[in-house]
Amino acid sequence: MRLELGKIKISDLAFGPQTKVEAGTLYVNQAELEALILEDPALKSCTVHLAKPGEKTRIVPVKDVVEPRCKVSGPGGPFPGFISKVNPVGSGRTHVLSGAAVVTTGKIVGFQEGIIDMSGPGADYTPFSKTYNVVLDIEPVEGIEQYAHERAVRLAGLKTAVYLGEAGKDIKPDEIEVYELDPFTEAAAKHPNLPKVAYLMMLLSQGLLHDTFVYGVDTKKLLPTIIHPNELFDGAIVSGNCVSACDKNTTYHHLNNPVVKELYRRHGQDICFLGVVISNENVTLEDKERSSGYATKLIQMLGADAAVISEEGFGNPDADLIMNCERLEASGIKTVLLTDEYAGRDGASQSLADISPQADAVVSAGNANELIQLPPMETVIGNLAVTDVIAGGFEGSKAADGSLTVELQAIMGATNELGFGYVRGINY
Amino acid sequence: MAERKFRVVHYLNQFFGQVGGEDKANIPPEARDGALGPGMGLKAALGPEAEIVGTVICGDGYFAENIETATAQTMELVKKFNPDLVVAGPAFNAGRYGTACGAVCVAAQEQLKIPALTAMFAENPGVDLYKKELYIVATGDSAASMRQALPKMAALMLKLLRGESIGHPDEEGYIARGIRKNIIADKPGAARAVDMLVAKVKGEPFTSELPMPKFDRVAPNPPIKDMTQATIALVTSGGIVPSGNPDRIEASSATKFGKYNIAGVDDLTSEAYETAHGGYDPTYANNDPDRVVPLDVLRDLEREGKIAQVFDYFYSTVGNGTSVANSAQFGAEIAQDLKEAGVDAVLLTST
Known part of the structure; x- marks a missing residue:
């Protein structure tokens, strides 16, 4: 399967009479976009804001971030099962507005969405301080229940990403990345002397707004399955996850999965990349055992020597992570785990809820409990009042001058467990 | 105006305090003015900025058998010197001495609210007991490593006295306390993960970023029936x-x-x-x-x-x-x- 990702670099953002990309600037027709979003009868109001890198702007509470994309050629379209029909994606050509992002905000559960600061110390911890953000501040109709609210906001984000992405359809990309991976039997035959590596990607699926979707299917109901890495680039995996901001995988992260990119980059050099297995993180022991057993079996069937395992979320999913590690290691498949830590604000507690001597190769995306001071911002998009109840915030988080003291947990993507960022934990 | 020197009190056991060997292990805490024994080397390494104003000596046996009383007695003697910092040892691989050093330092931190520091061999039982609460400089297993230990202790003592931030264990020479901190790595996590996986598959050395706690669980056998x-x-x-x-x-x-x-x-x-x-x-x-x-x-x-x-x-x-x-x-x-x-x-x- 071969996919061309045409990257159109976005280096500025403005409202304008027509939604278009011109000389690296994304112009957004505000009224047209707002009207499009309000076609959903579940939504009462929507205000589109723009937030650029370096501005003194705080966006809170953030639910999801999506990258604008469109299909130029090849089967299917972006976000199959939601925006496009469920045809398989991942081949042909897709255009990306690289450097732009759609950010959805609005109070859904209040305590589980995150903060994006466009400048200041908090900006260093989120990748979305470096993107040109089209922010949707969305209010649902009265009396809507949380699940319907989450779904409406999720769809608004995806819809906007496609609406903006279409503006790049006829633009000549600045750069074309080609992702091509042979069927795993052929890949293994081509590189007989390289270690055969699979990627086990764990997706949050605890229910109660901690969900992920694959081709529109709720991953709670998923048996682990094989997915072609290119399918991720076209939005086959969508976040419906409101769990803590720092280590949830937004749809943007899924579209730009750094483990997939790194395995691609090194394919044929020092590894042979076989493919991706996705598994879930359900809450019952029976589900955990079924999924870890099934995922391990699939990775064995691929013929892998080794696997990278990435977690999503923390606490309960630590049990899935360790179970996956132990089963793979017991099958003779070497593992590296990608996780983050909850070692307490003083860093002195045990970092994971479950541990194992088999987990001897762990990459840590940092201690999410570490405190950070965020100075006041001139502009707040969304609702600053929620910071007292946001995950990672606490009573008294917000000082009179608008500055915040929060755990890194509250910052979008701060300790991302796909290894998107540079923060790491270390023993002192 | 001459700057005030930092005041340091040194805790030693009966052997390093030059009272005697195992026959004197039962002596209760006693105080001396100034530095003695390993304190002389420490004094030289500290230079003019800090002064060892007193030494408290206690027998290892006495301390081990009367931990609470001995700690309280030691603190009484330490307090009289009005110190800015307490240093203990180095205890090398002496288990009772290491435990006493740890107890004294923790008491100084908690009760006198001043920094404290000790030094011992990584496998001294005092390390596991106190490393979370204390900076413990790593030494060899015997007094043969005294000469290497004292300058490291002095350097860290001065940093603590000046209120400077303490660097990574590998740079400063103390035993990792198991405190997790965040740093910015030179590569994103995904690249570090694939690097680590390639090393692991090839059997090359790699360092896990999150060492697991020690595991030594032995499942008990079924009881004897008869x-x-x-x-x-x-x-x-x-x-x-x-x-x-x-x-x-x-x-x-x-x-x-x-x-x-x-x-x-x-x-x-x-x-x-x-x-x-x-x-x-x-x-x-x-x-x-x-x-x-x-x-x-x-x-x-x-x-x-x-x-x-x-x-x-x-x-x-x-x-x-x-x-x-x-x-x-x-x-x-x-x-x-x-x-x-x-x-x-x-x-x-x-x-």
């Missing part, structure tokens, strides 16, 4: 050996264990047995070695028919500062021997 049919063996880390220590088991950091025939022996007498252990007061063990290896009472049980028999050999090593790796190896070898001999159960005794 003790009257059981053969019981005696195994000790208390160092009981035939007089003269024929296998020359080391007084600390043992590298071997001994296996001794006790067929026909009813009682471990002070004439025929002694302890080789250098980490505790041997008086009581030497007066009656049954206190550590209770052969006498096992023989009683054997005569009363409550157990089938006492195994014909007992095994002994010295647990004083002995590494986990060595201990695990001794354990495995002894267990294999006992299994082959058909022993049903083991009575494990320490000191």
Whole structure:
């Protein structure tokens, strides 16, 4: 399967009479976009804001971030099962507005969405301080229940990403990345002397707004399955996850999965990349055992020597992570785990809820409990009042001058467990 | 105007405090003015910025047997010097001394609200007890490493006194406290993960970014159903050996264990047995070695028919500062021997 990702670099953002990309600037027709979003009868109001890198702007509470994309050629379209029909994606050509992002905000559960600061110390911890953000501040109709609210906001984000992405359809990309991976039997035959590596990607699926979707299917109901890495680039995996901001995988992260990119980059050099297995993180022991057993079996069937395992979320999913590690290691498949830590604000507690001597190769995306001071911002998009109840915030988080003291947990993507960022934990 | 020198109090045991050897291990805390023993080297390494204004000395045995009282007494003496920092040791691989150093430093931090620092060998039991709360400079296992230890201690002491931030354990020379901190790595996590995986597959060295806590869980065997049919063996880390220590088991950091025939022996007498252990007061063990290896009472049980028999050999090593790796190896070898001999159960005794 071969996919061309045409990257159109976005280096500025403005409202304008027509939604278009011109000389690296994304112009957004505000009224047209707002009207499009309000076609959903579940939504009462929507205000589109723009937030650029370096501005003194705080966006809170953030639910999801999506990258604008469109299909130029090849089967299917972006976000199959939601925006496009469920045809398989991942081949042909897709255009990306690289450097732009759609950010959805609005109070859904209040305590589980995150903060994006466009400048200041908090900006260093989120990748979305470096993107040109089209922010949707969305209010649902009265009396809507949380699940319907989450779904409406999720769809608004995806819809906007496609609406903006279409503006790049006829633009000549600045750069074309080609992702091509042979069927795993052929890949293994081509590189007989390289270690055969699979990627086990764990997706949050605890229910109660901690969900992920694959081709529109709720991953709670998923048996682990094989997915072609290119399918991720076209939005086959969508976040419906409101769990803590720092280590949830937004749809943007899924579209730009750094483990997939790194395995691609090194394919044929020092590894042979076989493919991706996705598994879930359900809450019952029976589900955990079924999924870890099934995922391990699939990775064995691929013929892998080794696997990278990435977690999503923390606490309960630590049990899935360790179970996956132990089963793979017991099958003779070497593992590296990608996780983050909850070692307490003083860093002195045990970092994971479950541990194992088999987990001897762990990459840590940092201690999410570490405190950070965020100075006041001139502009707040969304609702600053929620910071007292946001995950990672606490009573008294917000000082009179608008500055915040929060755990890194509250910052979008701060300790991302796909290894998107540079923060790491270390023993002192 | 001359700047005020930082005031430091040094805690030492009876040996490094030049009071005496194991015969003086029972002395309660006492204070001296100025530096002495290792304090002289420390004083030189500290330079003009800080001064060792006093030294408190306590016997290791006294401290170990009266931890709470000894800590309180030591604090009383330390307080009188009005120090800015307390330093203890280095204790190297001396377990009782290391524990005392840790207790004194933690008390200084908690009660006097001043920084404290000690130094010892990584396997000193004091490390596991106190590393989370304290900076413990890593030393070798004996006083031979004194010269290397003192400048590292002095450098860290000055940083603590100046209120400077303390760097990574590898740079500063202290034992990692298990405190997790965040840093910015030079590569994103995904790239680090693939690097680590490639190294692991190739069998090349790699360092996990999140070391797992130590695991040493042994699942207990099912209980003995009928003790009257059981053969019981005696195994000790208390160092009981035939007089003269024929296998020359080391007084600390043992590298071997001994296996001794006790067929026909009813009682471990002070004439025929002694302890080789250098980490505790041997008086009581030497007066009656049954206190550590209770052969006498096992023989009683054997005569009363409550157990089938006492195994014909007992095994002994010295647990004083002995590494986990060595201990695990001794354990495995002894267990294999006992299994082959058909022993049903083991009575494990320490000191």
